[in-house]
Amino acid sequence: MARPGVPDSERALTREGAAHFEQTARGLARILDAPATLLTSPILRARQTAALCGAAWGGIEPRLEPALASGSVDDILAALASHASDGSVALVGHEPTVSHLVTQLLSAHREAITFGVGTAALLDVTSVARRTSHLVWFLPAQVTEALGSA
Numbered sequence: 001m002a003r004p005g006v007p008d009s010e011r012a013l014t015r016e017g018a019a020h021f022e023q024t025a026r027g028l029a030r031i032l033d034a035p036a037t038l039l040t041s042p043i044l045r046a047r048q049t050a051a052l053c054g055a056a057w058g059g060i061e062p063r064l065e066p067a068l069a070s071g072s073v074d075d076i077l078a079a080l081a082s083h084a085s086d087g088s089v090a091l092v093g094h095e096p097t098v099s100h101l102v103t104q105l106l107s108a109h110r111e112a113i114t115f116g117v118g119t120a121a122l123l124d125v126t127s128v129a130r131r132t133s134h135l136v137w138f139l140p141a142q143v144t145e146a147l148g149s150a
Contacts, residue, residue, distance in 0.1 A: 009069075013048045017117075020145060021049055024118045025056035027147030032122065034060055036087030039079070041068035041094060050092040056148075068093040073101045081128045105133040113138070120144055 013021065034057035040050035042064045050062035067075035068091060076097070083089045091098070095115055102113045105123055113121070118141025125133040 009043045022052050023148035024144040025052040027144035029056040035090040037089045038062045039065040040092040043069050046092045071097050
């Protein structure tokens, strides 16, 4: 929720939001091995979200990636290209950019993929340069949160 006098980029997760995402992060860690790299937007809420993911995956340290805050899919793809040979990469970013990124990687229609708060997807990216991948799974936050509380 926006607070007067606090820029959006400096808004922290609420206590309730952090508690919900902590469960979501535990759910993700139950179904997905820790990524080789965890990239996060430098915006505060994303950094806090990435820290919860990193903790759930056994203490992975998130790395700041300014492209995730730029709003540009091309910038994010360029950043991803530099990590392509590192193994799996997890991203913590913002809407609507994450939806646009996934949609382009899947060569889908622009409205095909929409991420809500805490939604997660796993893509097997064949080529960042050619923007080709396939969707392994797509889970709304309610599912990953339920997995984290099980």
